[in-house]
Amino acid sequence: MNINDLEQHLLTQIKTVDKNFKRLFHGRGGCYKEFDFLTIDSIDKVLYIVYFYEVNEYLENSLTDLFLKIFKRIILL
Secondary structure, three states: OOHHHHHHHHHHHHHHOOOOEEEEEEHHHOOOHHHOOEEEEEEOOEEEEEEOOOOOHHHHHHHHHHHHHHHHHHHHO
């Protein structure tokens, strides 16, 4: 999985975001080795993002850009 795959996964997952807690991405589950440091949840229009360990600056900046993009899409729902 790469960052584009993660984006597509999140865009699919946010289609059903509502006022309830929803796990959008579970990297800790062992299915996505490249993102095993990451979980992303939503609660209504709030994204709750957890990094379980430090990542390189380039990846962190790329993910931040992606999360802002996803957040803007959630706000419009």
